[in-house]
């Protein structure tokens with residue numbers, strides 16, 4: 001049978017979607033299921049909008065159009081960067097799989113120097129308040145400049161009007177351009193975004209076809225538990241991918257370790273929390289850590305009240 005996989009049109013999105021399509025066809029071959037997967041490009045509001053992420057009122061703009069494609073039958077499955085998904089799951093869709101995570105770190109791309117040896121006052125591009133604030137926490141002298149556009153456009157500005165840019169290592173890796181990272185920033189210096197580096201595959205719920213089970217077999221339990229904790233925390237803080245919040249969970253022998261950080265956009269104040277517990281309790285661990293951060297003044301730090 002032939003499946004239509006809905007994807008955003010950017011090179012990164014098509015590359016990620018192509019990897020999922022290949023993985024599905026490989027699994028199908030292994031299990032003797034006849035399966036072909038073709039990419040269907042769907043244009044999203046997020047690809048068109050030019051403003052900074054902060055200016056976008058809707059959380060998950062990158063995701064909404066793909067979901068529409070699923071619901072109106074344009075595609076059978078949709079691949080999203082999990083980082084871009086709203087913390088609330090869609091009530092009419094099934095999150096069938098969370099893929100094994102790529103490198104979760106943020107990558108600093110410069111003409112040579114690392115974060116600690118950039119020249120005084122260097123201009124670093126990022127549209128993310130989370131990245132901007134954490135850059136300033138390490139190097140208060142840096143100039144954080146707004147940055148949008150696809151990976152190629154962003155990298156093209158390094159050594160042009162910017163001294164560097166910060167991008168997700170996962171995106172660079174998938175595009176085969178990880179060698180352009182000057183430094184993979186230690187999560188202690190730059191806590192990644194909740195869900196960074198993982199892909200999500202959504203389908204219409206309850207599909208009992210053989211293909212749906214193949215999609216579900218791509219799920220990586222450890223990654224799912226980790227991102228569940230991170231996203232539950234983000235949900236309690238009532239925030240999305242443009243918030244100055246980092247969270248990073250790992251799972252080892254069924255034990256989940258979660259670290260989280262809320263920063264003010266100036267990078268002068270930060271709240272750090274960590275928690276450990278069974279991976280099976282991922283959601284409640286994330287929520288309770290979120291409540292702890294709120295109790296310590298996270299909302300005020302984010303400029304809410």
Ligand SMILES: NCc1[nH]cc(CCC(=O)O)c1CC(=O)O
Nearest residue numbers: 081083167168170171196197198
């Ligand atoms: N918000 C855009 C976005 N969503 C996911 C990724 C990277 C891939 C990933 O995190 O899995 C990116 C680009 C970036 O942050 O540099």
